[in-house]
Amino acid sequence: MATRAKLKQLKRDWLDDPCWDIYDTEGFEAHQTELTVFQERWERRWERRYQRELQEKSERLGIPGNIELVKYINDLEERIDDLRRLLDRAVGE
Secondary structure, three states: OOOHHHHHHHHHHHHHOOOOOHHHOOOOHHHHHHHHHHHHHHHHHHHHHHHHHHHHHHHHOOOOOOHHHHHHHHHHHHHHHHHHHHHHHHHOO
């Protein structure tokens, strides 16, 4: 069983970069239930924030409730940003 301090550090590390399932972390098997609850709680929080941001953007764009169109616009904006970065690197800026 990991110490409380190590458990807290693991949670902080995961929040900094939640790219893995925290509940599967080696050495923390005895805390799997707690870590599962922790991850699920944060994922729900992030999903609610994401949905709220989509709704707010749809209203700003004058298309209230059209979440699918906002997702499409977001994707296009990300692709434009990626292309700008590639172009900046290509011209040496």
